[in-house]
Amino acid sequence: MSSLSVNAQRLWNAHMRMAEIGATPEGGSNRPALSAEDAEARALLRQWCAELGLAEERDALANSFYRRPGTNASAPAIAFGSHLDTVPTGGRFDGIFGVLAGLEVLRTLHEAGLATHAPLELVNWTNEEGTRFRPAMMGSRVHAGHLPLAEALATADDAGTTVAQALAATNLAGPTPPAPRHWACLIEPHIEQGPILEANHQDIGIVTGTVQARYFLVTVTGEPSHAGPTTMDRRRDSLSGAAEIILAVERIGRAGEPGGRSSTTWIMNSPNARGANSAITRLHCDVRHESPARAAEMQAELEAALAEIATRRSLKIEIDPYTTFGPVTFDPALCARLRNSAAARQLSTRDMTAVAGHDAVMAAAVVPSAMLFIPSVGGITHNPGEYSTQAQLAHGAQVLLDTILDLAGTAN
Numbered sequence: 398m399s400s401l402s403v404n405a406q407r408l409w410n411a412h413m414r415m416a417e418i419g420a421t422p423e424g425g426s427n428r429p430a431l432s433a434e435d436a437e438a439r440a441l442l443r444q445w446c447a448e449l450g451l452a453e454e455r456d457a458l459a460n461s462f463y464r465r466p467g468t469n470a471s472a473p474a475i476a477f478g479s480h481l482d483t484v485p486t487g488g489r490f491d492g493i494f495g496v497l498a499g500l501e502v503l504r505t506l507h508e509a510g511l512a513t514h515a516p517l518e519l520v521n522w523t524n525e526e527g528t529r530f531r532p533a534m535m536g537s538r539v540h541a542g543h544l545p546l547a548e549a550l551a552t553a554d555d556a557g558t559t560v561a562q563a564l565a566a567t568n569l570a571g572p573t574p575p576a577p578r579h580w581a582c583l584i585e586p587h588i589e590q591g592p593i594l595e596a597n598h599q600d601i602g603i604v605t606g607t608v609q610a611r612y613f614l615v616t617v618t619g620e621p622s623h624a625g626p627t628t629m630d631r632r633r634d635s636l637s638g639a640a641e642i643i644l645a646v647e648r649i650g651r652a653g654e655p656g657g658r659s660s661t662t663w664i665m666n667s668p669n670a671r672g673a674n675s676a677i678t679r680l681h682c683d684v685r686h687e688s689p690a691r692a693a694e695m696q697a698e699l700e701a702a703l704a705e706i707a708t709r710r711s712l713k714i715e716i717d718p719y720t721t722f723g724p725v726t727f728d729p730a731l732c733a734r735l736r737n738s739a740a741a742r743q744l745s746t747r748d749m750t751a752v753a754g755h756d757a758v759m760a761a762a763v764v765p766s767a768m769l770f771i772p773s774v775g776g777i778t779h780n781p782g783e784y785s786t787q788a789q790l791a792h793g794a795q796v797l798l799d800t801i802l803d804l805a806g807t808a809n
């Protein structure tokens with residue numbers, strides 16, 4: 398184990414400074430992917446890395462990479478990082494911790510004047526959250542070859558702005574197509590976004606894999622009508638049909654517990670006009686389960702519910718299962734390294750399964766990957782109240798530093 402220690406106060410200060418960008422009145426952060434706020438957050442990271450002598454390299458989707466050379470120039474790099482974008486009701490830690498813990502590692506090495514044999518690479522992935530542009534984990538998804546670049550660039554947000562246009566507006570696009578890099582492995586530190594570590598008084602989660610998640614765009618088509626004279630039996634109201642679907646999705650998730658989850662997270666309604674019953678309503682839904690077979694059953698239950706609602710209400714209901722992730726098993730050797738690093742610092746660990754999507758889940762297809770979790774106070778996440786303590790952040794960054802040094806080897 399190295400004797401180097403991360404600087405807990407500096408790591409905390411970096412989080413608080415980053416949180417000023419897109420700060421919300423409730424104390425959270427709102428930095429949608431490829432927004433002006435996202436660009437400002439990236440500029441701050443660029444400035445911080447420039448102070449360490451590290452230049453940014455960006456690919457065509459604005460995934461950004463900061464490479465610290467090693468003494469062995471031909472060795473594959475040890476990569477680490479996460480994302481700086483947030484959901485509109487985001488907190489100060491989801492994704493940010495993974496990037497800033499990586500920055501803290503680089504700062505600590507810089508301060509100590511310590512060189513590693515293998516190069517190191519900090520990564521900030523584009524559009525992990527997927528709230529503005531679907532699907533989520535877009536940057537890492539294209540990087541890993543799960544989505545063509547052209548398709549990602551053509552994706553529009555709810556206002557009709559495409560990813561390509563947003564990249565042009567923020568001047569963030571780099572020259573090279575996203576593709577696997579010369580990496581030995583990727584480590585993504587992240588907040589747990591759940592209550593398990595805190596409830597069990599454990600310091601570090603070793604994420605051994607993920608559940609399976611299936612995402613759907615559901616389109617309900619009815620018929621516009623006057624909200625007054627149209628008798629109830631003659632209505633084909635898409636919004637009322639959607640209400641039933643939303644509750645059916647929730648029921649399926651409840652029935653799928655403890656391993657299952659399901660949500661409806663987005664709605665678009667047309668004509669969305671007072672006085673007119675709705676003609677078209679679109680929903681984004683997802684189902685998740687630690688057992689892929691059960692996730693498939695949950696999808697089948699959803700499809701059956703949609704068919705029943707469509708028949709009973711004389712609506713047309715279409716389902717587009719537009720993307721999935723998982724199940725993924727992270728690299729066992731890398732997980733063992735993380736576990737050992739934590740143990741050497743007398744930090745307790747727990748093996749966990751991630752229920753949320755993460756960039757490492759995409760990258761795992763092209764590079765040995767793993768994640769470490771730190772506790773989330775109260776399990777609160779995607780919420781301005783999201784919180785991890787200064788000590789919890791520092792523990793995670795320390796395990797990251799020790800593991801990176803273990804993997805990269807030190808030269809002096």
Ligand SMILES: [Zn+2]
Pocket residue numbers: 480491492525587
């Ligand atoms: Zn995240």
